[in-house]
Amino acid sequence: MDKKPEVAQKQTLEQQQVLTVPPLAPLVTYPLDVVIADTRQQTPAVGQRATRPDGRLHGLGQTKYIDDWYFPGMLFAKIKRAGVASARIKSIDTSEAEKMPGVIAVITGKDIPVNTFGPSLKDQPVLADTRVFHAGDGVAAVAAISEQIATEALEKIKVEYEVYTPVLDPLESLKLETPGIHAPSPNIYGHKVIKKGDVDKAFAQSYKIFEGQWRTQMVEHVPLEPHSTIAMWDANGRVSIYSTLGRITLGRADVSRTLGIPMSRIRMIATVVGGNFGGKNEITTEPALAILSKKTGRPVKCTFTRPEEFYASTTRHPLIMDYKTGVTKEGKILGRKIRLVLDGGAYCSWSETTLGKACILSAGPYNIENVYAEAFVVYTNKTMTGAMRGFGAPQVCFAYESHMDEIAHSLGIDPLDIRLINAFDEGSISPTGQKLQSVVVKESLLQAAERFGWNSGVHVNGNGQPVGARS
Amino acid sequence: MVTVKLTVNGETRTATVAPETTLLRMLRDDLNLTGAKLGCDVGDCGACTVIVDGKPINSCLMLAAQADGRTLSTIEGLANADKLHPLQKTFENYGSLQCGFCGPGVLMSAKALLDENPNPSVPEIRDALSGNLCRCTGYSKMIEAIQVAARVMRGEAVEKTA
Numbered sequence: 001m002d003k004k005p006e007v008a009q010k011q012t013l014e015q016q017q018v019l020t021v022p023p024l025a026p027l028v029t030y031p032l033d034v035v036i037a038d039t040r041q042q043t044p045a046v047g048q049r050a051t052r053p054d055g056r057l058h059g060l061g062q063t064k065y066i067d068d069w070y071f072p073g074m075l076f077a078k079i080k081r082a083g084v085a086s087a088r089i090k091s092i093d094t095s096e097a098e099k100m101p102g103v104i105a106v107i108t109g110k111d112i113p114v115n116t117f118g119p120s121l122k123d124q125p126v127l128a129d130t131r132v133f134h135a136g137d138g139v140a141a142v143a144a145i146s147e148q149i150a151t152e153a154l155e156k157i158k159v160e161y162e163v164y165t166p167v168l169d170p171l172e173s174l175k176l177e178t179p180g181i182h183a184p185s186p187n188i189y190g191h192k193v194i195k196k197g198d199v200d201k202a203f204a205q206s207y208k209i210f211e212g213q214w215r216t217q218m219v220e221h222v223p224l225e226p227h228s229t230i231a232m233w234d235a236n237g238r239v240s241i242y243s244t245l246g247r248i249t250l251g252r253a254d255v256s257r258t259l260g261i262p263m264s265r266i267r268m269i270a271t272v273v274g275g276n277f278g279g280k281n282e283i284t285t286e287p288a289l290a291i292l293s294k295k296t297g298r299p300v301k302c303t304f305t306r307p308e309e310f311y312a313s314t315t316r317h318p319l320i321m322d323y324k325t326g327v328t329k330e331g332k333i334l335g336r337k338i339r340l341v342l343d344g345g346a347y348c349s350w351s352e353t354t355l356g357k358a359c360i361l362s363a364g365p366y367n368i369e370n371v372y373a374e375a376f377v378v379y380t381n382k383t384m385t386g387a388m389r390g391f392g393a394p395q396v397c398f399a400y401e402s403h404m405d406e407i408a409h410s411l412g413i414d415p416l417d418i419r420l421i422n423a424f425d426e427g428s429i430s431p432t433g434q435k436l437q438s439v440v441v442k443e444s445l446l447q448a449a450e451r452f453g454w455n456s457g458v459h460v461n462g463n464g465q466p467v468g469a470r471s
Numbered sequence: 472m473v474t475v476k477l478t479v480n481g482e483t484r485t486a487t488v489a490p491e492t493t494l495l496r497m498l499r500d501d502l503n504l505t506g507a508k509l510g511c512d513v514g515d516c517g518a519c520t521v522i523v524d525g526k527p528i529n530s531c532l533m534l535a536a537q538a539d540g541r542t543l544s545t546i547e548g549l550a551n552a553d554k555l556h557p558l559q560k561t562f563e564n565y566g567s568l569q570c571g572f573c574g575p576g577v578l579m580s581a582k583a584l585l586d587e588n589p590n591p592s593v594p595e596i597r598d599a600l601s602g603n604l605c606r607c608t609g610y611s612k613m614i615e616a617i618q619v620a621a622r623v624m625r626g627e628a629v630e631k632t633a
């Protein structure tokens with residue numbers, strides 16, 4: 001006897017147990033009776049804790065983001081990134097990649113019917129075919145039966161470049177003699193001036209003039225959910241696109257334009273977005289995936305890797321901000337002159353909106369009779385900059401508030417007082433001539449100062465812990 | 472190919488996967504448990520957190536084969552047919568999840584904490600969540616919700632309906 005009977009029996013039982021597990025075991029059990037929270041039944045929302053209608057699904061892990069979707073026969077796409085900041089593409093050889101088992105289709109920019117898009121200027125290629133403008137530019141797309149095979153296939157794609165010296169400094173790009181990055185278009189692709197009163201006269205009357213330059217860096221949105229899209233081209237010539245886009249109607253127009261088909265043939269399905277912050281406001285690889293789906297007759301999914309989020313999606317504009325402010329002895333601002341240079345990166349994206357908002361808000365929430373603000377946005381060979389929370393407002397806020405602190409320090413005025421002297425009141429006129437209503441800047445400052453312990457000399461944070469002493 | 476047999480949320484499951492498959496990929500692609508999310512694939516964001524033999528781990532950093540014979544809890548096993556886990560209930564009541572993508576990972580880290588320490592201090596909660604990144608909600612509401620859930624689990628507070 002080679003095995004004890006009970007051991008053999010146990011083994012058989014174990015095998016049976018494995019065999020009887022259904023191919024798809026019951027996945028999840030959860031209570032189906034959803035009780036509506038009090039907060040959503042009471043009309044006065046103020047003072048109530050905000051809950052979300054989708055909170056239950058989130059907590060159960062049952063919210064379906066795109067990457068949780070799968071369609072039968074689905075292929076996985078990966079994008080070959082240029083890896084050079086500025087270059088002319090001499091040739092792209094995809095033959096080795098196409099030969100790989102498991103690779104179903106490979107496309108380049110030449111396969112995209114209209115290879116340009118953008119929310120305002122149409123200066124961005126879906127896949128770069130002649131020129132590379134930043135290192136994250138896609139130059140080819142692969143659809144394969146697994147993500148791993150698609151990733152491996154990228155390495156077999158050979159691209160020959162004539163590499164150019166990239167322009168990375170926005171101040172360099174601002175100079176007229178610098179060759180146009182998107183020649184014949186000039187490097188300065190957006191310009192705005194806001195003028196109120198006469199700054200030079202104000203400076204002449206000032207007790208003291210302060211100058212300073214502030215710079216902010218590029219910021220990536222880093223949504224926890226990376227960009228993801230599934231495209232399905234059907235035999236009727238219609239394409240369905242599941243997308244993480246926050247603006248599907250704009251996206252639909254861009255997809256229509258790039259594919260050269262009417263919008264009626266495009267169905268955009270917005271799925272639950274796992275974080276946007278402005279970074280998912282425009283299409284990225286959607287047209288390439290649609291073409292891959294058309295070529296293969298299969299649904300095609302592409303999910304960005306985390307590094308791709310950083311170098312191939314939009315970012316926040318870095319700003320170089322020059323401020324010049326004339327004040328009275330008491331700290332009243334008489335005039336302010338501002339120059340903003342926005343690093344627009346390789347493509348326009350939402351630069352015009354950002355330029356406008358940064359310029360409009362650049363003088364700060366202060367009553368200033370004489371303002372001259374000028375803003376430029378320029379191309380550089382860097383990751384494109386676009387929409388991000390505040391559209392330029394946070395950058396200028398950093399500059400004018402730092403500026404205010406320096407002025408206060410130099411004049412020996414309390415930083416709170418200099419703001420109270422200058423801040424907007426009800427009915428104040430903004431630099432663009434808007435009469436402001438519901439203005440509570442001073443009240444907010446005073447309330448914050450009280451809770452912050454500003455006058456006690458010891459500052460406390462939200463938990464009542466001291467965070468530093470007043471100098 | 473390797474065959475992995477493990478206990479997930481109390482059920483024996485098996486899958487045959489390529490040797491380089493991570494536990495996260497196997498859970499999502501082979502076992503159809505898509506609650507754990509792929510956020511970075513390098514162990515930074517914690518969206519893929521699951522509990523393996525009582526410890527919260529980044530399932531993107533563990534090979535599927537390493538989970539063979541082990542006992543796993545994922546977000547899908549946190550509730551049962553009768554009721555939500557107190558954490559799920561308080562997270563819902565306190566609006567602790569906005570986009571929700573980090574939620575499954577945060578909840579599993581919190582569960583592992585409360586299983587080990589029924590009365591954690593705020594610094595201990597912060598420490599337990601240090602491997603979970605959130606970009607929309609922020610951590611304050613999560614910490615509040617975890618404190619309340621802990622009180623409910625200790626029998627010191629009554630669960631609110633909803």
